[in-house]
Amino acid sequence: MYFALTDEQRALAETARDYLADRFDLTAVRAVFEDTAGDGHPAELWKAFAEQGWLAVLVPEENDGIGLGLLDAQVLARAFGTGAVPGPWLPTVLAGEAVRLAGSPAQRAAVLGPLAAGELVATVALRAPGGSFDQSGVGVTADAGPGGARLTGTASPVEYAGVARTAVVAAKEPDGGIGLYLVDPASPSVTVTALDTYDGTTRLGGLVLDGATGERLPESNAAVLAELNRRGAVLTAADLVGIARAALTRTIEYDKTRVQFGRPVGGFQVIKHTLADLHVGVLMAEHAVLYAAHAVDAELPDAELAVAVAKAKAGDAAQRATAAMIQYHGGIGYTWEHEAHFFYKRAKRLVATFGDAGEHLDRIAALSIDA
Amino acid sequence: MDLTFTPQEEKFRSELRGWLDANIPAAWRDPGFWRTVPDDEGFELRRDWERRKYEAGYGGIAWPTEYGGLGGTPGMKAIYDEEMALARAPLSANGLGLTFLAPTVMAIGTDQQKRDIIGPMLRNEVIWCQGFSEPGAGSDLAALRTSGVLDGDEYVVNGQKIWTTNAMHGDKLFALVRTEQGSEAHRGISMLLIDMHQPGVEARPLRQISGASEFAEVFFTDARVKASECLGGVGNGWKTAMMLLSFERGASGISQYATFRRGYDEIVAAARRLGRDTDPTLRRELASRLVELECLRYHAMHVLTQVEQGRDLGSESSITKLQWSEAYQKLFETFDHLLGLDGVVTSPVEDLDLASLQYEAFWTRSVTIWGGSSQVQRNIVAERVLGLPR
Ligand SMILES: Cc1cc2nc3c(=O)[nH]c(=O)nc-3n(C[C@H](O)[C@H](O)[C@H](O)COP(=O)(O)OP(=O)(O)OC[C@H]3O[C@@H](n4cnc5c(N)ncnc54)[C@H](O)[C@@H]3O)c2cc1C
DSSP states (O other): OBOSOOHHHHHHHHHHHHHHHHHSOHHHHHHHHHOTTSOSOOHHHHHHHHHHTTTTTTSOGGGTSOOOOHHHHHHHHHHHHHTTOOSSHHHHHHHHHHHHHHOOHHHHHHHHHHHHTTOOOEEEEOOOTTOOSSGGGOOEEEEEETTEEEEEEEEEEEETTTTOSEEEEEEEOTTSOEEEEEEOTTSTTEEEEEEOOSOTTSOEEEEEEEEEEEEEOTTOOHHHHHHHHHHHHHHHHHHHHHHHHHHHHHHHHHHHHOEETTEEGGGSHHHHHHHHHHHHHHHHHHHHHHHHHHHHHTTOTTHHHHHHHHHHHHHHHHHHHHHHHHHTTGGGGGSSSSTHHHHHHHHHHHHTTTSOHHHHHHHHHIIIIIO | OBOOOOHHHHHHHHHHHHHHHHHSOGGGGSTTHHHHSOHHHHHHHHHHHHHHHHHTTOSSTTSOGGGTOOOOOHHHHHHHHHHHHHTTOOOOTTHHIIIIIHHHHHHHOOHHHHHHHHHHHHTTSSOEEEEOOBTTBSSSGGGOOOEEEEETTEEEEEEEEEEEETTTTOSEEEEEEEOSTTOOTTTTEEEEEEESSSTTEEEEEEOOTTSOOOEEEEEEEEEEEETTOEESOTTBHHHHHHHHHHTTOSSTHHHHHHHHHHHHHHHHHHHHHTTOTTOHHHHHHHHHHHHHHHHHHHHHHHHHHHHHTTOOOTTHHHHHHHHHHHHHHHHHHHHHHHHGGGGGSSOSSTTOOOHHHHHHHHHTTTTTTTTSOHHHHHHHIIIIISOOOO
């Protein structure tokens, strides 16, 4: 029995944490957060991501990647949550996963090498506004045209749609199935709209396709879409536990020193008990994310359940921890100047990304009640 | 990550499973069985069964062989606990002795105590009770008042213990007694091993909300105990008690998951019988309970890993206690929500017997009180894990 990260995985986490603390702390995050007109994609940071191999973790070695698993990738996602780090890491990595899982050898060669090297920013467009993160939520349809497939419909919100040079678009096909397509967002039949979002730690856009050409990933189908959504859910859950841990740790530090009624407010039992419960919740979420990542890597029979558990639990932990961060800082926690809202807003977005609590609880119910 | 057990551990599992299959009477596997036999009779059945299990080689799984144990790995102990839960094996008749007292005796007992205590405990010849709580000393255990005054080579004990589990079946108590008169708080306490079969010791059963009487109050009126029957040294009772309580820490979460998960499945089955399994609100509530149970399972694997790596779990056991007890209790709150009015009668429709689940639902109200209440555990986590001020 070994339920823990390996020394290498721990070292990876430390490298990421140290780099971010040194080179991209919350002051740097704030600059991106407040530059609402900017693309939210600091070049320095991306360069570092590429140099450190953080874009190559899941890319197979034959495509110039490192060929590690989701367990390793979630180490990074967690660190990015802890630092509220901006940039198109998650959508790029997931687009790579789509190509790895369903692309032809030629597509893999064309996409994965540049992606691992940081030369290709990519994204995934898997859902229409209001849709769920499964087959039923897909809002694009594919029709067979003379020169290949033509895609029509909407996908939104799409992370870093304005920066990505390639988008993996999920589309319903004439036979009722699902296909994944590589689409160039710059092509004339694609409109990219920038969406105004309160979470300045990312940039979101909408994709409107009007007969756009798409290059099908030949092995793609509904199962691959489900697998991609699962992987997205695990990495999002990892980001959320990073957020939750950061919010909790910062709150504890503050409440140890903030004095009211002649004593540190962290000594009041109501606050102590709430933070103790939060610690238990965040710890359980951390375990759940580890397990889910491993379950997907090792194709354990309960992988689907584990992913839903991890996403539901991590979302809950992050929501409660970031709300507590505001509450237990008092007025200062409600100011723009304070960093609490970075974590709170990022959590609010990610809680609903790749399936909100309701969606995952429904899946857990289906797996455990109807089975 | 490697979530597998070693081949030797898996071999142990299949042998144990075979033995349990052959040696647990079919009737016992019916969840209602233990309520159909009178309390005393049920206790004797369990006592005898557990002795036979020990004789078959399944006692003291992770204890050193020199003490009659199996010398097994922490993984084997986890497997043992899990298999016992899966097989619906009877609850241990000597759980407090086996879990707490025995490892403490192995660590700090005298040679005489090791000989006198461990073997008879394994054979269930002596059933042990934990005499810690008093009417005036619960969470604040150091407020205890029961006194022991030396008279020749014996202590004379006066006072009262309460909530003493198994006291009506017990043979001996490991009790915290104030042996230094006038001492306060943690000082002046000794752990005495008191024979319950003597005129100065009287146990009176207390009835619980479930209707059962699993605990009792115990009165000491000039009860006598030999000075040599002191564990850990005179005046060291507090330190001994803290060591003793630390032995709760293990990978028990794996077996708890097995038990609670069966509860979940039984609740789901009952809901299905009553046509309530499709209610979307209740489905989500059930699912959120399962989230916590699954987290308990992952956490148990984490804890087992720590134990196997020889790490000190320290205050982490408070986290484990909070997770399992709160998750278990909330699961049965959902049981009430799910069945509504039908859940208040033991058999709402033909062939659906809810009595065991209802009994368990009452039991879950106690799990956040004993073994350190949830409030006390939160204090420990806040102060010792998070470093918040006292
Ligand atoms: C089923 C069962 C079996 C038991 N078996 C045994 C046994 O075999 N041997 C034995 O010695 N004891 C046993 N106990 C007793 C158990 O250990 C005590 O009930 C427990 O320690 C709580 O003490 P108390 O009942 O005096 O409650 P109190 O300590 O009076 O607590 C009352 C309430 O106040 C809260 N509280 C207390 N202190 C604090 C604080 N500092 N901060 C915040 N809240 C606080 C508690 O959480 C609780 O909610 C058993 C109890 C039960 C229910």
